[in-house]
Amino acid sequence: METCCSLCQGQSLHKFLDLGRQPLANKYPKPSAFKDEKFFPLEVFFCEECKNVQLGEMVPRSIMFEDYYYLSSVNGGLVRHFEALAEELKAARFVVDVGSNDGVLLRPLKSLGVRAMGVEPSVNVSKLANDEGLETLCAFFDETSARRVLDSHGAADVIVASSVFTHLDAPDDFIRAAEILLAGDGKLVIEVEYILNMINQVQFERFYLDRIFYYSISSMKALFAKHGMVITGVEPVAQHGGSLRFTLMRAAAGTEAPELQDLIETELQVLNTAALTDFGQRCRDLTEKLVAGLKRWRDEGVKVAGYGAPARLSTITNFGGIDSELLPFTVDDSPLKQGRTSPGAHIPVVAASELEAFRPDVLVVFAYEYIDDIRKKTGNLYDYYMPIPLVELKAP
Numbered sequence: 001m002e003t004c005c006s007l008c009q010g011q012s013l014h015k016f017l018d019l020g021r022q023p024l025a026n027k028y029p030k031p032s033a034f035k036d037e038k039f040f041p042l043e044v045f046f047c048e049e050c051k052n053v054q055l056g057e058m059v060p061r062s063i064m065f066e067d068y069y070y071l072s073s074v075n076g077g078l079v080r081h082f083e084a085l086a087e088e089l090k091a092a093r094f095v096v097d098v099g100s101n102d103g104v105l106l107r108p109l110k111s112l113g114v115r116a117m118g119v120e121p122s123v124n125v126s127k128l129a130n131d132e133g134l135e136t137l138c139a140f141f142d143e144t145s146a147r148r149v150l151d152s153h154g155a156a157d158v159i160v161a162s163s164v165f166t167h168l169d170a171p172d173d174f175i176r177a178a179e180i181l182l183a184g185d186g187k188l189v190i191e192v193e194y195i196l197n198m199i200n201q202v203q204f205e206r207f208y209l210d211r212i213f214y215y216s217i218s219s220m221k222a223l224f225a226k227h228g229m230v231i232t233g234v235e236p237v238a239q240h241g242g243s244l245r246f247t248l249m250r251a252a253a254g255t256e257a258p259e260l261q262d263l264i265e266t267e268l269q270v271l272n273t274a275a276l277t278d279f280g281q282r283c284r285d286l287t288e289k290l291v292a293g294l295k296r297w298r299d300e301g302v303k304v305a306g307y308g309a310p311a312r313l314s315t316i317t318n319f320g321g322i323d324s325e326l327l328p329f330t331v332d333d334s335p336l337k338q339g340r341t342s343p344g345a346h347i348p349v350v351a352a353s354e355l356e357a358f359r360p361d362v363l364v365v366f367a368y369e370y371i372d373d374i375r376k377k378t379g380n381l382y383d384y385y386m387p388i389p390l391v392e393l394k395a396p
C-alpha cells in the first residue's frame with residue numbers, strides 16, 4: 001500500500017476505492033493479443049494534505065502510449081469544444097498544443113490563421129495529423145522537446161494541454177518543460193477532469209490506469225505554487241463529464257483569480273476522507289445495479305448492446321465482471337477500435353451498422369454525456385440505459 005503522496009510527498013494517504021485488477025484501458029486487443037494483456041491493481045487514494053486523488057500504482061507511461069486508439073476528431077462534442085477554444089485563442093501569436101491528438105485543436109486554429117503546432121507522443125495518431133498538414137512533433141512533452149520547439153519556432157504565448165495533465169506520472173517535469181517554452185507573460189491553459197465533479201456524479205469509471213492524478217483546485221494551486229505560478233482563471237468546461245479549464249501564469253506576470261478561495265472552500269466539503277468513503281460505497285452499489293440489470297435482461301431474452309467504447313468502459317466492465325455473454329458488443333464510431341475488443345472483458349467493438357442489423361431492445365450508453373448526439377445518430381430507436389445517472393452540475 002502506498003503511504004506517501006506522489007504529488008506533495010505528504011504522509012496522509014487514504015484508500016477509498018479498490019477497483020480490482022484492471023488492464024490498460026486504451027489498448028483494444030484482437031484475440032491474438034489476449035495472452036499478452038497485462039493487469040495492474042487499480043486502487044484510488046486521497047491525500048489529506050494537498051487534497052489530491054491519485055492511484056496507488058503507476059504503470060510506466062512508455063508502455064501506454066505507443067499505440068493509441070482515441071481519435072478526438074470522431075467525437076462531435078469534442079470538435080465543437082476545440083472550435084470554441086480556438087476562437088478564444090485567435091489573438092495568440094504562437095500556440096503549442098500538448099497532446100494534440102489528431103489535430104482537433106490545430107485544425108480550427110489553422111483555419112483562423114493562428115500559428116500553432118502540436119506535440120503528441122502517439123506515433124499513429126501524430127502521423128494522421130502531419131499527413132493532414134497539421135504540424136505535429138511526435139514526442140512526449142518534456143524539457144528536450146520543449147527546447148526543440150523553442151529553438152525552431154520561438155516562445156509560445158499560449159501552451160494548451162487538454163485532457164493530458166492527468167495522464168502524467170511526473171507533472172513537475174511537464175511544468176518545467178512549460179516554463180522553458182512559455183513566453184514571460186505567456187499563459188498555460190490546462191483542462192483537467194475535475195475530481196469534485198467525478199465524485200458528485202459518481203463517475204468512478206473515469207478512474208483508470210492511464211490517469212494517475214485526479215486534480216482539485218486545491219492540489220493544482222499547491223502544485224503550481226512550487227513552480228512560482230498562479231491560477232489566474234478557472235472556468236467549467238463540459239467535456240469528460242465536467243472538467244475545469246485552468247489558466248496559469250508566472251506569479252510575476254499574473255495575479256490569482258479572486259474567486260479561487262471560495263471555490264476551494266466549496267470543494268473541501270466533498271474532498272475529505274469521510275465523504276470519499278461514502279463515495280466508494282455508491283460506486284459499488286451502481287456497478288451491482290448494472291450487473292443485475294444485464295443478468296436479468298439476459299435471462300429474460302432481452303436483446304442488449306452497448307454504445308461507446310471509451311477508456312472508462314474498461315473500468316466498469318472489468319470491475320463488474322461484465323463480459324460478452326452479458327453484453328454481446330458495443331458500438332464505437334472510431335474506425336481504429338472497430339474489429340477489436342474492449343480491454344480485459346473482451347467485448348467486441350463494432351461499427352454502428354451492426355446495430356441496425358441486430359436491433360437491440362436496450363442500448364447501454366457508456367459515452368452517456370453524449371446521449372443527445374447518440375440518440376440522434378441512432379434514430380432514437382431503442383431503450384437507452386445509462387449505467388451512471390446524469391447529475392446536473394453546479395458551476396464549476
Ligand SMILES: [Zn+2]
Binds near residue numbers: 006
Ligand atoms: Zn499530497
